[in-house]
Amino acid sequence: MTLLKVQSISKNYGKLPALDNISFSISEGTALGVVGESGSGKSTLIKSILSMESIHSGHILFLNQDIHKLKGKQKRELYKDIQIIMQDPSSSLNTKLPVWKSMVEPISNFRDRKDTLYPNLSLFDIAKKVGKMVGLKEEHLTKYPHELSGGQKQRVSIARGISLHPRLLILDEPTSSLDVSIQAQILMLLKSLKKELQTSFLFVSHDLTAVRFLCDEIVVLKEGKLLERFSSDDVLKEERHDYTKQLIRYTAI
Template sequence: MPDETILELVDLKKHYPVLGGVLRRQVNSVKALDGVSLAIRRGECLGIVGESGCGKTTTAKAVIRLHGATSGAIVFHPKDQDAPVEITHLSPRQLKKKDLRHRLQMVFQDPTTSMNPRMLVKHIIAEPIIEKESLTSVELEARVVALLKLVGLDRSHLYRYPHEFSGGQRQRIAIARAIATNPECLVLDEPTSALDVSVQAQILNLLRGLQKKMGLTYLFVTHHLLVVKYMADRIAVMYLGKIVELAATDDLFENTRHPYTWALLSGIPSTEPDATRQRVLLKGDVPSPLNPPQGCRFHTRCPFAEDICLTTEPPLADMGDGHMVACHRSHETPHLFIQRQTAQ
C-alpha cells in the first residue's frame, strides 16, 4: 500500500449552533465533530464506523465540502500538482476554478433522493461531464454509454427516469455519475445500507473492481462491520465526534485495543453454528453531543473506567504499526477483555 497521502483532516471540528430565546441567539452547539485528524493514503479504502450520531456522515459531508467546517483544516493533495491545497474554506466557485471539484466526488446513502426524478439517466450522468469539459452530443452520449457499461448497465437505460429502476440499479447510476469526472477520491456514505443483501454484495464487488481499475481512493462510511471488513484497508472507529481507534483492518479485528471497539465487534454474528461469543452489552445511552462528558467521552459506558478517565481526555496514541488508540488503559485492555470474558 503506497504511503502517499491524498487527503488530510487536521483537528477538524463541526459544531451546529443551537438558537434560543426571543432574539434567537446561540445558546449552545451540537458538537458533531470535535477534533478529527486523519491521513488518507492514495489508493486505499479507509472505513469509518460507529453508532448512529457519532459523526460519520458529518465527516463525509465536511470532506466533500457540503458542510463547512467550524475549525480545523481539510488538505487535498492533487495527483498532478506539486503543492497540497487547503480546501476548508474555499467556495464552490473557487473549488471549480482551482480544478478541484471534480477530483472529490460522493456516492450518497439513498440513490432515490440523490437524483433528480425529472431527469433522464442520460442527463443525470452527463451533467458533471458538461460542467468539466466541452463535448459534442455524439461524444457525450458515447461517454455516458461507456460509463453505464462500466457499472453493469447498457444503452437501453439511457432514456429512463430514476423511478423506473430498482434500488441496486439506481445506486449503479449514482456510481456512474460519481466517476464521470475521473475523480481521485470517492466518499461513500453507506452506499449499500438501503439495498437487499444480495444486491449489496454486487455493489461492493463493483466498487472494488472500479477502485482497482481506476486507481480510486475511498472514504467508506458505514455502520456494518462485516461490510467494512470486506472493503477497507484501514478502519477508524468514531464515538461522539472523535476517533477512538484507528488501525489496519486485520489488526483492528484481531488486536482490539479500545473498549468501545471491543463492544462493537462482539455484536458480529458468527458463521460457525457451534461457536460461542460473549456479547458485550454497554450500559446507558450515548451522551448528548450538546454536552459531551468531560475526560474520556466513553467513560460513562466503559466497564474499565478509572478516575483519570473522568477528568482527562486520552490522546490518540500510536501503539505500534500505526495502531492508534485513545484510551488511558490501552496497554492493558487485551488482558482486561480476556479477564472479563472469563468471569462471564
C-alpha cells in the first residue's frame, strides 16, 4: 500500500528552483533515503511534505489525501501519523522541563491516540514505556536537557517521535551532530524500531553510508532535481550517476 506519494512537485524561491518536478513514493513499512549535499533541496522537500512550505505545482498525497489541501482539524489529524526527528534534538526539547514532559507532548495533544495506545497509563508511565523502547532508564527521564549527552538527547527525541506510533517518521539528519560511535548506536536503534513498529521512514541525509544501512531504496537529489532512484543493494553498481559516485567517494562506502 502506498503511504506517501510525491507527484511532480516544484518549488521556487524567487527565480531559483529549490525543487524541480520531483516524484517518488513510499510504501507502508518501507524506508526511503533521500541523499544530497547542502543546497540539493532536502530541507525544502521535508518542509513541503509537512505543509510548512507551499509548493508551486504538483501534489503530495498521504493516504490518498492531498496534504496541501488539508485545513484545520484535517491538517491537525495528519500529524498523528507523520512525525519528524530533527538533526538537533535540543530543538524539540524544552530546556525548562524534565525531558519526560517533552517526550509525551505529542501524545498529550492527541488524547484519542493516547487512549488507544496507552489505556489507563499516566503520562509519566507512558514516558517510561517509550523511554525503555529507545534505551533510556527511568533516571534519565527526570533530568533536564542540559544534563544529558547528545546521544541521550537524540534518544529522547526519537521517543517523542514514536510515542504516537506514526505511520511515517521523517528523519532529518538524525545522526550528523553525534560522535561516530554514537551514530552507529542510533542507527541500530532506528533499524530495530522500524521493524518493531512497522513504521515507514523517510531518511534525509548527506551520509550515503547511513542511508544505505537503514533504507530499502535511495533517491539522489542535486540542485533540486531527482537524479536517480535505486535499491540500497545497488549503490555500488557501475551504472550509478556520476554525482552519486561522488557521494560514495565522500562517504567511503
